[in-house]
Amino acid sequence: MTRLVAVALAILLQVMAVMDALAGSKYLPPVTDALTRKACGECHMPFPPGFLPGRSWSALMGGLDDHFGEDAALPPEQAAQIEAYLVQNASNGPNGRGLRDFMRWVAPAGTPQRITENPAFLREHDFPDRVWRDPKVVTKSNCLACHPRADQGWFDD
């Protein structure tokens, strides 16, 4: 039974990957690690690790005491565990998958920090100011304000 579920799941993931490619890459695997989901999710939706290369996640996790102006420091062993997960699943990680149109803007040795500054993001989010000023949005990194399934990895709506 477990085996059957695993096979079904594998097929489903393949189908999703193909659909994703056809739809213009609007799916990125979400964070599944429980600690990462909890620690990041306390303040913001945990962003899919495939949005950044591993070196960016390492830089972010190494500077949590000034996390975009916020002190988001974690106990060192938790930070290390989360960093390992993010690097594994980063756009260039062994388990990771990046969005091609996102990654082509990232220099081979560049360490971008803000996903929302990627030209691919900006091109898809070229909205008038009033959209960004909506009280439900607050900031460009608030994916869920407009993409209700973003925390499951879907950015197609």
Add this chain to the structure above:
Amino acid sequence: MTIRALSIIACTALALPLTALAAGAADRDAILVGYARQAKAADSGFTTFSAQRGEALYRNQWGSGDVRTPSCVSCHTADPRQIGRNAKTGRLIEPAAVSSNPQRYTDTATVDKHFARDCKSVIGRDCTPLERGDYITFMQGQ
């Protein structure tokens, strides 16, 4: 299935949430006892926490921390029984009031972490044990 088995299942199902609630309240009390001990150590004149002081702390416009969060109200709204919204990230926040969210203030590590972080953000410094106890006492009555 026998009536006896059914009634056992029914009783267990009913008792579980009650046990969870009781455990939540006991954990919260233990956290308050810890803060009371620290408050007493800092000031021997300390007697009890005050919901009134907690409310004043909650509603005050501090203006000494991050400009986006001058007050607790900035994220948790004027009514802590309502769902709030993180003023920096836009993420929705479960109500701070215990009546709306009985799991609040029941895990020591989470409580300590959030006070340290949020007090720095709102006031520009950590909160004292007295302030932490007052805040939780206010939220218990909300």
